[in-house]
Amino acid sequence: MSNHQDPDQHDSEPSNVDPDAHGGLSRRNLLIRGAGVAAAFGFGSSILAACGSDDEEAGSSTSAAPAADTAADDTAAPGTTPDAGTAAGGGAPSGDPIKVGVLTDVTGAFSVVGASNVAVAQFAANKINAEGGILGRPVEIVVGDGASDAAAGATAARTLVESDQVDVVIGGVASFTREAVKGIIAERGDTLYIWPASYEGGECTPNVYSTGAAPNQQLDPLVPWLLENKGTTFFLAGADYIYPRNVLAYVRELVEAGGGTVVGEEYYPLDATDVATLISQSIDSGADIVFSVAVLPLSVQFHQGLRDGGFEGTIAGTLFDETATVLFGEAATGMICCQDYLYTAVDAASQKVADDIIAESPDTLFTSTINSPAWYRSFYLYKAAVEAAGTTATAEVGAAFDSASFPDNPGGAAAMKPGTRHCSLPIYIGEVLADGSVKVLVDAGVIDPVECG
Amino acid sequence: MESEIRLVFDTLSLTSILVLLVLGMGVIVSMMGVFNLAHGEFVLLGAGCALLSDRWLDSAVWGMVLAPIVVGLIGVVLERTVVRRFYGRQEASLLATFAIGLIIRELVRSRMTIQVATVPPPIESTFTFLGAQLTWWRLILIVATPILLTVCLVVLRKTSLGLTIRATLDNPNLAESTGISTSRTYSLTFGFGAALAGLAGALIVPVLNFFPDLGVRFVIRSFISVLLGGVGSFAGPVVGATATGLPTGLLPNWLSGVWPEVIVICAAIVVVRFRRNGLLGGSR
Known part of the structure; x- marks a missing residue:
């Protein structure tokens, strides 16, 4: 008990970790950043279903979500992506952007998770754009803040689907948010919804796909x-x-x-x-x-x-x-x-994904418990599905998503298992x-x- | 044998922690008739003193010494600025203290990225008693609680402050006419209750860890202890806390851990129904 390695809780940011001089990710950095993750995750998924009872209470605070007003600032600035030519895909993407709704808890109890989710989403979108976009079109992310609250999540989801008219929504931190938004997005909104979290299982709603571990x-x-x-x-x-x-x-x-x-x-x-x-x-x-x-x-x-x-x-x-x-x-x-x-389990190329994201946004937590790998693969699985379908129409992309795969998944190749709405994953x-x-x-x-x- | 030792030890430690937390609330309720829903956050602030002193001064001890002073002063300030405006209006004061608590709690939450922090106890490690490995700090809590209880009793029964407080409680008008400043007494009493909450928070945090909901999770239990024991006497809440603490320690041996709380609360409701003034029924 003498060696308490807990980080200082009163530092509002875990960024007292010095950015690694070598541009890589030191163990210690990863750990300290990781702490927030698990902390938030524990809270997050802990409250999941148990917070069902919070829903009514939360129902009154519908205006809680700053929702998509942050979206404009956070768009991936598709045209500005550097080095487009260096990537495999070739030329810079052009045309109407494909809009990806990023629904996560930027504020509230799970804000540590939300910050990392947004960073990973932004990184993935930039990377896809640098590789030529999806079907030659740029990807643009639109952030909606679920504010760690079911009602706020529902409002944010509605804004993403109805005002921003996104092509797909990726997100949710706690299961209570998924429960609150899936109807709005997948059923009434007829939009694809990707749930990127390891969770209790059982999510089989049409148009909803889970990319975390069951x-x-x-x-x-x-x-x-x-x-x-x-x-x-x-x-x-x-x-x-x-x-x-x-x-x-x-x-x-x-x-x-x-x-x-x-x-x-x-x-x-x-x-x-x-x-x-x-x-x-x-x-x-x-x-x-x-x-x-x-x-x-x-x-x-x-x-x-x-x-x-x-x-x-x-x-x-x-x-x-x-x-x-x-x-x-x-x-x-x-x-x-x-x-x-x-x-430590993954190959150098996979580790580089984590290192690159952290080099770009030093506070990012790239660990399983914060869903970062699941967020990253969600973007690429969606890309694969759209390219297979040749369109962004929900029905066609959904059908293609059922068997989408991502060979470069951090940790090892991942592929949707047809018929399960869930993803086959490498496990360590x-x-x-x-x-x-x-x-x-x-x-x-x-x-x-x-x-x- | 080991498991029996652990059972007794856990029960004592759970009960002492509850008694410790109820002390401050009991003082404020019994002596002032105010149910202070910010009590949990006073506990949280006390725990915060221990946490900060551990981080800044490398030992939680200073925080434990300072917590009653800091939180007591905060209590006095809040009484002067907010709480006193609602005397005689019970519902309004519930709401006001609830709001104060909410503000403190959410401020703490927004300052923490990782929502839990450990505070190493000043005396670390464990000891073995008849085969059961037990922690020192829980033992210290078991010993500290009766000591603190005695100190409170002495203050309230034997000092002139205690006399003033009791006189003000009994008959504010008469006390006022004998030259006692009742408003000053209310400030002091509220501050004293807050100080006890702060001290309790600083003492328990090495065992329970620091997290924003630490205090609020105790409020309902403290509330029930006070109702069960009886408002109006100092001993009432303490008896109530013991009566609710013992079963939560003992029952999990026969029942799933999610039931004891339910049973205790149901039992408390029944008791309060038939003894309206609690176990110590109105004996002031």
Whole structure:
């Protein structure tokens, strides 16, 4: 407990990290930036479905979204993209821009996520334009601020679809935003909606495509590996809302199918302040593995409390990556994670994507838990779909999106699995090391989503 | 054996934390009749003192010393500028204190990129007792709570300040006519309650971590403790906090962790229905 590596919370920006002199991305930079990610993510996805009850309350504050008024400033300035000729696509794009609505939480509790999402979106749009655009047309992003609030998200989505008349909307941070906007965009707006987040699964609305990992993609490789390498008794712990409950229900299934035993399964209320009893129950259960879907802020107390209480087994979960050490300090060491992108797992070309984005916008967090890789591939999957369809019309692009692929996905080739509305992804199992980096233990290969069957 | 030790330790620690947090609210409610919904944010500000002192001075101890002073002063200022305008209008004062709390909380939130921060306790590490590994700082909270409780009792029962406060509570007009400045007394009482909240916040933050909702999550529980124990006496809220804290520590051993709170709140409603003035029913 002596070595608390948490960043200074009162620095409103994690940018006290010096920009790396070599133009690359130092481990430490990645970590400190990553911290915000996971923090925000924990909050974000934590509140997801659990915040359904917030909706009515939020309903009154319809004017909350500065929405698309920031859009004009944030457009990708398609004509100004430098070096267009150097890229594979050849000549500079021309003609009417293809408008991509970028719906994320620029303000509010998840603003750390939103800032990175916008940076990644801008970077991807610029890169596509430099490579010749889509069908020879430039890509222009239009930012809508969901303000970490379902009602504000709905307003922003309406503005994007009705006033800005975007061709596609990519976005949403928390599931409650997805629930609030998907009808507006995909059904009434008849516009393609891409949901770029690892989440609880089950999103099968027409015109909606998910590009993050579904639960089975993380758990199918992870749980059997844990059974084989770390022990056979599991204690399942999480916050009490849809994401942990869905994930842990599936973990239980896999553990029991694999011959292991679940010795306990406990949830703490989302508004809890003290998880002392959960910590004691986890330890008393004598489990080899605590499978944790605890979310911020209580996850810090829970994971540190496990180690302080003398738990010597393995802590594994779906919400860990390079940010774990920054959040949990020494307690993170040895945590087992499973993601579609780990900085150390991917090849030099993939790492360069992260390095380039961070060189351009130094505060950007390029880690799995902030959805950055999913945002990036969403742009390229959309590009592939439009090019296959030869048009931006929703029905044709949707049909093409169903089997779109992106060979240069950071982390390894990704492709939509036809009929599932979800994306087949490369998956890596990793272990958090004492220095905060994640060591890749297993390259699990490409895992298909089991969704919308 | 280990698990029994942990059970007792957790229960004591959960209960002491709740008692610690209720103290300040109890003082303000009982002595002034004001339900201060900004109480949680006073706790948060106290926790913030510990956090900043850890970051700037490398130890949370100074923050713990300064928290009651800083937050107490903030309390006095708020009483003079806002809260006193709403005396005698309970609903309005609820709304006013709620607004104050909201402003403080959202200011803190907007200052934090990462929405949680750890504050290392001044005494780190753990000890082992009959096989169970326990944390020192929780033990210190268990010990500190009764001490603080005693200090409060002494202040209210044995000092002239306490006498003034009680006189003002009992009969403001009579107190005023004997030369006591009731408005000054209200400021001091509110400040004292705020100081207790600040101290509680600084003491608990090494265990619970710092996050913007830290305080507000305790407000409803504190509120219920006060209602359960009974308004109008100092002991009431403390008894109420103990009565709500013990089951939340013990019940998770037999029930899923999401139930104890529900059960405690239901039980509190039943108790308050049949003993309108709480467990210590109106004994001033």
